[in-house]
Each structure stands twice: as C-alpha cells, then as structure tokens.
Amino acid sequence: MTSLTSRIGAELDRLRSSGLHISPRVLEAPQRARTRVAGRDVVNLASNNYLGFSDHPFLKERAEAFVRxxxxxxxxxxxxxGTLSIHEELEEKLAAFKGTGSALVFGSGFTTNQGVLGSLLQEGDLVVSDELNHASIIDGLRLAKATKKVFKHKDMQDLERVLAEHPTDGLKLVVTDGVFSMDGDIAPLDEIVAVARRHGAVTYVDDAHGSGVLGEAGRGTVHHFGFEHDDDVIQIGTLSKAWGVVGGYAAGTHDLRDLLINKARPFLFSTGHPPAVVGALLAAIELVQREPQIMERLWENTRYFKAELRRLGFDTFGSQTPITPVIFGEAAAAFAASRMLLERGVFAVGIGFPTVPKGLARIRNIVTADHTRDDLDLALAAYEFVGRELGVVAG
Structure with a gap:
C-alpha cells in the first residue's frame, strides 16, 4: 500500500530529478516596475502588470471605498x-467595454475556461484547439465530452483539414489564445474566423494577454480584428494581468450569460468577488479609457526594449506584443542567465521544457507602462553583460 508520505516524497523526488521542481521567488515589496526580490532592489520584468495597475493609487482608493x-x-x-449590485455593475461596464451583449465574471481566468467550455460542449460536438493554447484551455477541454482535436499553431491549412475531416451535426468550436503567453505572438483571428465560418464553427478566444494591451483602449484582440459585435465569436479572459486585480470573464450574447449562470460549475459553486476587487476593477476599466497615454507608454516601452535587444544580437522569437522572450536554447543556460540578471538588479525568470519546447528555453520578459527609460536601460545593460558571458551574443 502506498502511504501519503511516500507518494508525496516520490513525486517531489521525480520533479527534482527531472529539473522541474519549482521554488517561487518571493517579492518583498509591491508589484511595480521596480520591486525587491531576495534582498535586492530590482527592475521587474517578470510580472503581467502591463498597465502598472497592481499598485495604482486610483485602484487602491476605489478598493478602499468599496470595502468601507x-x-x-x-x-x-x-x-x-452573493450577487451584490456592484457585481452586476462591473459586468455591465465590462460588456460595454468589450462591445458585447453581456459579460459574466468568474473567480479566475483559469476557472472561466473550465466553466464556459464545460457549459457549451456536449457529446457529439467538435472542438479544435491550437496546439499552443494555455493550460487552462487544455484542462477545460479535458472535462468536456466533445470530440477534441488539435491544429498546428496558427496553421490555417491544418485547421481547415481538421474541420473538414471531422464533420458533425453538433456544435463546432475553434479555440485559440488571443496572444500566446510564451512567444508573444498574436492569433490571426481574421483568418481563423474565416475558416471557422466556412465550416459552421464558432470561434472562442482566450484573451488573457490581449485584454488591456491590444485594440482601442485595450479592448482586446477580438476588438483589434473587429469582431467584437459578432455573435459567433466568444471572448473570455482574465482580470488579473493588465487589469492588475484578479478574476476572469466571459463576454458574448445575453443568452450566453444566462446559460453560464445556470450551468457553469465554477460560477455556481464559488463565492462572489469581494467588494475591494470589484471596486478596483471598475476603477481599472474607467482609467484605461480616461487615460490613453497609459497604453501609449506601454507600447513605446515595448518597441524600445525589443529594438535594443535585437540590436544587441538577441533572438526575441518574432514577438509582436509586450511579451518579449529572449532565447537561450537549453534550460540550463536560461536558468543561469536568470540568476546572473538578478545579481545585476534585474528580475526575469527562466523558462524551459516542458513549458516551452526543448532547445527553445528562454527568459520571458514583460515590459509595462510603468517602466521608465532608465529601468529599461539598466535591464538592457544587464542583458548585454549576461549575453556575452554566456556566448549568446557576440562579445
């Protein structure tokens, strides 16, 4: 008989021996462009705090007011x-922002995928998913009874092939991230929607890294491609990353919201968001529309940082967004680079297999609106030193 102690110990030993054991870094100061890690004051390139909202005074003031x-x-x-009037106010404001008939808020982006996919898909349906979709989509699909197929990353010919080879009288769903979290590339929604429509399929977009980053005033990838009013395009996403707080959302038709209220298990069996979260999120939606210069700074910083990395000779893997991978090849090199950067005052995390393919280990950097040019120049100087020390760029 396997004891609990032996099972836990064996799993931890397996993770350590395979190099997959994680010991998260602990921030010793608020989530900002500059923070404190391991006793060091550092430039923070590891967070998803795109717009600098996590510690923004306006969000904090609104959160405090809602608590009181x-x-x-x-x-x-x-x-x-557990539905307060402020919850419905948030969902109405979010639907208006997204340009959809309705929106429903969940506890997290992860549980949103579980709830929406589980509610929509039935036996006899077909769902076709991009091979690089987020883990929350993968886990959400594991719970669904539909036939599940995968198409090659952003490959429209392969998507066409999969849809053609699996006809069904049930619902057909094409699922894609809006922005892919490891490579920073954007899904070609114009092409995906066109292929999906030829086969009578609905397009489902997880816009975790696109919301607050792409489209007018950060309305997201779906808005960026002009599909926000189309009933055959479903938007889901997170309220953490660019929005700086926590939660997830599904935005679509009025009937979609009604269905999810009645069927989505993560919604049905989870307590509603605390008022402080609701207040901060309402402030974030207001702020991003009132102050467009925030997004302008995000993209100005992004263009500068990418251009300088390329000038130094680093491979940023064709990233199109503030997610900027720097490729180091093998995991050991990426992890060594992360340690060396921290020693020089830059917090950026190494990522290796199985999160990314073997041979494409990297450090994933995220530039924010909160970074100054001095912050980015310090980081670039550290990268230049580390790249030369490890032989990744010319000395």
Missing part, C-alpha cells in the same frame, strides 16, 4: 445571496 461601503466579502455564492 460594502464590507470585505460577498458572503455567498452568486446564485444564492
């Missing part, structure tokens, strides 16, 4: 007694 008025918790699941 509404308390610290919702007190129940949304379908019993």
């Amino acid at each position: 008025t509404w308390g610290v918790g919702a007190g129940a699941v949304r379908t019993i007694a």
Whole structure:
C-alpha cells in the first residue's frame, strides 16, 4: 500500500530529478516596475502588470471605498445571496467595454475556461484547439465530452483539414489564445474566423494577454480584428494581468450569460468577488479609457526594449506584443542567465521544457507602462553583460 508520505516524497523526488521542481521567488515589496526580490532592489520584468495597475493609487482608493461601503466579502455564492449590485455593475461596464451583449465574471481566468467550455460542449460536438493554447484551455477541454482535436499553431491549412475531416451535426468550436503567453505572438483571428465560418464553427478566444494591451483602449484582440459585435465569436479572459486585480470573464450574447449562470460549475459553486476587487476593477476599466497615454507608454516601452535587444544580437522569437522572450536554447543556460540578471538588479525568470519546447528555453520578459527609460536601460545593460558571458551574443 502506498502511504501519503511516500507518494508525496516520490513525486517531489521525480520533479527534482527531472529539473522541474519549482521554488517561487518571493517579492518583498509591491508589484511595480521596480520591486525587491531576495534582498535586492530590482527592475521587474517578470510580472503581467502591463498597465502598472497592481499598485495604482486610483485602484487602491476605489478598493478602499468599496470595502468601507460594502464590507470585505460577498458572503455567498452568486446564485444564492452573493450577487451584490456592484457585481452586476462591473459586468455591465465590462460588456460595454468589450462591445458585447453581456459579460459574466468568474473567480479566475483559469476557472472561466473550465466553466464556459464545460457549459457549451456536449457529446457529439467538435472542438479544435491550437496546439499552443494555455493550460487552462487544455484542462477545460479535458472535462468536456466533445470530440477534441488539435491544429498546428496558427496553421490555417491544418485547421481547415481538421474541420473538414471531422464533420458533425453538433456544435463546432475553434479555440485559440488571443496572444500566446510564451512567444508573444498574436492569433490571426481574421483568418481563423474565416475558416471557422466556412465550416459552421464558432470561434472562442482566450484573451488573457490581449485584454488591456491590444485594440482601442485595450479592448482586446477580438476588438483589434473587429469582431467584437459578432455573435459567433466568444471572448473570455482574465482580470488579473493588465487589469492588475484578479478574476476572469466571459463576454458574448445575453443568452450566453444566462446559460453560464445556470450551468457553469465554477460560477455556481464559488463565492462572489469581494467588494475591494470589484471596486478596483471598475476603477481599472474607467482609467484605461480616461487615460490613453497609459497604453501609449506601454507600447513605446515595448518597441524600445525589443529594438535594443535585437540590436544587441538577441533572438526575441518574432514577438509582436509586450511579451518579449529572449532565447537561450537549453534550460540550463536560461536558468543561469536568470540568476546572473538578478545579481545585476534585474528580475526575469527562466523558462524551459516542458513549458516551452526543448532547445527553445528562454527568459520571458514583460515590459509595462510603468517602466521608465532608465529601468529599461539598466535591464538592457544587464542583458548585454549576461549575453556575452554566456556566448549568446557576440562579445
């Protein structure tokens, strides 16, 4: 008989021996462009805090005001007694921002995928997923009873082939990230939607890294391609990354919201967001529309950082967004580079197999609106030193 202690120990030993064991770094200061890690003041290139909202005074003020008025918790699941009027206000503002008929907020982006995919898909349906889609999509599809197929990353011929080879009278769903989190590339939604429509399929876009980054005022990848009013395009995403808080959302038709309220298990069995979260999110939606210069700074910083990395000779893997991978090849080199950068005042995390393919280990950098030119120049100087020390760029 296997004991709990032996099972846990064996799994930890397996993770350590395979180089997959994780010990997260701990931030010793707020999530900002400059923070403190391992006793060092560092430039932070590791967070998803695209717009600098995680510690923004306006969001903090609104969160505090909502706590004073509404308390610290919702007190129940949304379908019993946990829906406050502020929850519905947030969802109305989010739907208006996204240009959809409705929106529903979940506890996280991860559970949003589980809830929406599980509610929509039935036996006899077909779902076709990009091979580089996020783990939350993969896990959400594991719970669905539909036939599941994968198409090669952003390969329209392969998507066409898979849809043609698997006809069905059920619902057909093409699932893609809007922005892919490891490579920083954008899904070609104009092409994906066209292929999906030829086969009578609905397009489902996880816009975790596109919302707040792409489209007018950060309305997202779907808006960037002009499909925000189309009923055969479903938007889901997170309220953490660019929005700086926590949660997930599904945006689509009025009936989609009604269905999810009645069927999405993560919604049905989770307590509603605490008022502080709701207040901060309402402030974020207001702020991104009121101050377009925030997104302008994000993209100005992104263009500068990418151009300088390329000038130094680094491979940024064709990234199109503030997600900027720097390729080091083998995992050992990426992890060594991460340690060396930290020693020089830059917090950036190495990523290797199985998160990314073997031979494409990298450090994933995310530039934010909060970074100054001095922050980026310090990081670039550290990268130049590390790249030369490791032989990744010419000395």
